[in-house]
Amino acid sequence: MPVSSPTRRPLSSLRALLTSAAGGGVVLMASAALALIVANSPLADAYFGALKTYLGPLSVLHWINDGLMAVFFLLVGLEIKRELLDGRLRTWPDRILPGFAALGGMLLPALVYASVNWHSPETLRGWAIPAATDIAFALGVLALLGSRVPVSLKVFLTALAIIDDLGAVIIIALFYTADLSLPMIGGAALTLAVLYGLNKAGVSRLWPYLALGLVLWGFVLLSGVHATIAGVLLALTIPLRLSVGKPDDPTSPLHILEHAIQPWSAFLVLPIFGFANAGVSLAGFSPHMLLDPVTLGVALGLFLGKQLGVFGCVLAAVRFGWAQRPAGAGWMQIYGVALLCGVGFTMSLFIGLLAFALRPELEAETKIGVLVGSLVCMAAGAIVLRLAPQHPARR
Numbered sequence: 001m002p003v004s005s006p007t008r009r010p011l012s013s014l015r016a017l018l019t020s021a022a023g024g025g026v027v028l029m030a031s032a033a034l035a036l037i038v039a040n041s042p043l044a045d046a047y048f049g050a051l052k053t054y055l056g057p058l059s060v061l062h063w064i065n066d067g068l069m070a071v072f073f074l075l076v077g078l079e080i081k082r083e084l085l086d087g088r089l090r091t092w093p094d095r096i097l098p099g100f101a102a103l104g105g106m107l108l109p110a111l112v113y114a115s116v117n118w119h120s121p122e123t124l125r126g127w128a129i130p131a132a133t134d135i136a137f138a139l140g141v142l143a144l145l146g147s148r149v150p151v152s153l154k155v156f157l158t159a160l161a162i163i164d165d166l167g168a169v170i171i172i173a174l175f176y177t178a179d180l181s182l183p184m185i186g187g188a189a190l191t192l193a194v195l196y197g198l199n200k201a202g203v204s205r206l207w208p209y210l211a212l213g214l215v216l217w218g219f220v221l222l223s224g225v226h227a228t229i230a231g232v233l234l235a236l237t238i239p240l241r242l243s244v245g246k247p248d249d250p251t252s253p254l255h256i257l258e259h260a261i262q263p264w265s266a267f268l269v270l271p272i273f274g275f276a277n278a279g280v281s282l283a284g285f286s287p288h289m290l291l292d293p294v295t296l297g298v299a300l301g302l303f304l305g306k307q308l309g310v311f312g313c314v315l316a317a318v319r320f321g322w323a324q325r326p327a328g329a330g331w332m333q334i335y336g337v338a339l340l341c342g343v344g345f346t347m348s349l350f351i352g353l354l355a356f357a358l359r360p361e362l363e364a365e366t367k368i369g370v371l372v373g374s375l376v377c378m379a380a381g382a383i384v385l386r387l388a389p390q391h392p393a394r395r
Contacts, residue, residue: 024266025140077235130301298369
């Protein structure tokens with residue numbers, strides 16, 4: 001009778017996430033490329049016209065960015081809660097390296113953008129655009145590199161991106177809100193209190209949470225706070241049955257919901273978002289437009305700010321003895337991952353739409369900056385990781 005190795009463990013939800021997010025990243029790349037092609041083809045008028053078409057109280061683009069993306073933010077909230085309470089970020093030693101790297105990876109890009117746009121209060125409003133990392137794109141690139149990248153680095157990148165997403169959610173809630181409606185905020189708070197009560201009462205069925213989640217989304221939409229924040233708030237109330245060492249506990253409501261919506265988010269919600277928002281007309285485009293303050297600030301923030309912030313903070317944390325380097329990873333491999341952190345497609349576009357909602361020309365500059373910066377980071381990161389020697393421990 002064969003004896004199983006004690007070092008072998010069941011496939012964890014984190015590993016499943018790495019696989020699905022990587023596949024989703026490839027689909028997201030394809031949807032973004034298709035949007036660029038359509039936006040610069042004879043179908044451009046139909047493309048932009050369809051996005052502006054109203055379905056009820058909101059336009060198609062509005063339904064995508066405020067409605068469908070709430071599902072993505074729900075998943076983000078579930079991942080944050082799971083990792084902090086029951087996963088790779090459940091202890092402070094686990095949080096130090098990705099947390100410190102995420103902090104540097106948000107501050108430096110914002111400072112780079114601000115240094116380019118300091119003279120214009122209007123464009124300075126986009127300071128947070130290059131601060132976020134797109135986990136789907138980054139893991140998609142790592143998936144293409146296969147076994148050349150240690151699993152420890154993939155886990156590090158995932159943890160960093162989750163903390164990064166938490167920072168982006170806080171930024172959106174604090175800095176990108178419209179005029180607030182106190183009655184609607186009160187309704188949202190009351191709904192959230194009921195959801196919290198369900199959690200404390202031990203209700204484990206998901207349908208009451210999801211039904212009240214729709215009510216919460218409606219209140220938040222009308223409150224002036226961006227509607228997608230409702231997804232994160234709902235996630236924080238979903239019951240999680242702690243099961244350290246058994247991340248695939250099939251009885252925990254949070255795990256059930258996370259596994260149920262992960263494929264929909266990766267292969268439907270994000271590709272639709274990418275297709276609806278990556279399309280930018282290049283008619284009349286000239287190279288000097290790359291030097292426009294918003295475009296330049298976003299591109300340099302993603303390329304220079306991210307790599308300096310992430311790699312510099314990892315180097316400092318290890319050198320000062322605050323944390324250990326990811327197992328089996330060399331410094332060149334870590335630098336390659338720091339470059340990939342500059343791929344900021346989904347969340348960067350999302351924040352750009354909030355920052356310049358009434359300035360279409362600045363939205364276009366944002367999209368060009370995000371696309372240029374992300375593509376350069378993808379290419380540079382892939383090349384560095386492809387050429388990086390494997391760490392002796394791995395060999």
